[in-house]
Amino acid sequence: MIDVPLSASLFHGGAELETVDGAVRLHRLPLPYRSREADGQLRLMESQPSGVRLVFGTRATTLELELRATRVAYKGLARERGAVDVTINGDLHGSHPLRYGNVLEIDMQTGGTASLAGEIDRVSVEELAPGDKHVEIWLPHNEQVDVVALRADAPVHPLRDERPVWVHHGSSISHGSNAATPLQIWPAVAARGAGVNLRNLGFGGSAVVDPFMARVIRDAPADAISVKLGINVVNLDAMRARSFVPAVHGFLDTIREGHPRTPLALVSPIFCGIHEETPGPGSFDVDELRAGRVRFVATGDPTRTREGVLTLEVIRDLLAQVVRDRAGDPHLHFISGLDLYGPEDAEEFPLPDGLHPDTATHELIARRFVGVAFAPGGSLRPAGSP
CATH class of the missing domain: 2.60.120.260 (Galactose-binding domain-like)
Incomplete structure (x- = not known):
């Protein structure tokens, strides 16, 4: 050998x-x-x-x-x-x-x-x-x-990879939590289905609109970029609406310094019942832990949304508004996470721990993402693609 x-x-x-x-x-x-x-x-x-x-x-x-x-x-x-x-x-x-x-x-x-x-x-x-x-x-x-x-x-x-480079940033779901193998995480499934070269910047518990993460994306070679934000901001109770919106604008501004015309998608969170109307912090369900199982719960106060406390429902509206407010950027697109995994899907494909999809649901998310992002007419389809 x-x-x-x-x-x-x-x-x-x-x-x-x-x-x-x-x-x-x-x-x-x-x-x-x-x-x-x-x-x-x-x-x-x-x-x-x-x-x-x-x-x-x-x-x-x-x-x-x-x-x-x-x-x-x-x-x-x-x-x-x-x-x-x-x-x-x-x-x-x-x-x-x-x-x-x-x-x-x-x-x-x-x-x-x-x-x-x-x-x-x-x-x-x-x-x-x-x-x-x-x-x-x-x-x-x-x-x-x-x-x-x-x-x-x-x-x-x-070997060189001549395919278009797709840079994706997201949370533990993009990292691949609860998928069985590395080829079954949804970004890998999507990349293979779309015929693109994946660089995965999905980091468990860490998609919190960090300015340095935007600089990493800015400096990376990329033919298509997607940024999936929201769930970690909610389950860490990391921001309020007042700070979240300008932080997202700044994040996108930084990316655009290096990629002024690259197709860029801002992706909102998929459906997650525990955080739809209830803010964070998220926590482990103590009773489930005692039984030897992992399950997450939301511990915030739903009545505080009028104070700017964030839920997934609020964050989706804010992200959609960010894209509308940047209408002068024809290469920026909004993808709703509910189009990838919505409340009706939770009936058939429930999140096993209340937060992360299983392998079958990773496949579902990937298939739908390819359809809205990389299929003909998709928001991330690189220029010159057949």
């Missing part, structure tokens, strides 16, 4: 590589932002490589990937493990759940944490057909991974 150098040219969809204990750690945010402006939550989320994949050409029939994973676990609660998805010439070849790795265990009762060391995961991809092939190895969306080694039984060479 040949040891393949882990050069930056092999990795698509991320920002930077960091060498950690002889392995390569993937980052989705550049160092200045993650070290200076990101809090602990965002630093953890940006090092989970949602949408990041190794892309290369080879004639190999056997591949081996070694990963050192670090996952967050809640004491007494079961959580699904991350997985590695492999495609060959665009078709799914196999999905490989992780089994080992390090654990950051959080005790929800006391707030205490414990770090537990684990073994390296080894993913083997065998019996590939002979001949030239395009390989993509999608890394786990929900665990931090350090790539220790890549081996093949034939030479490997990086």
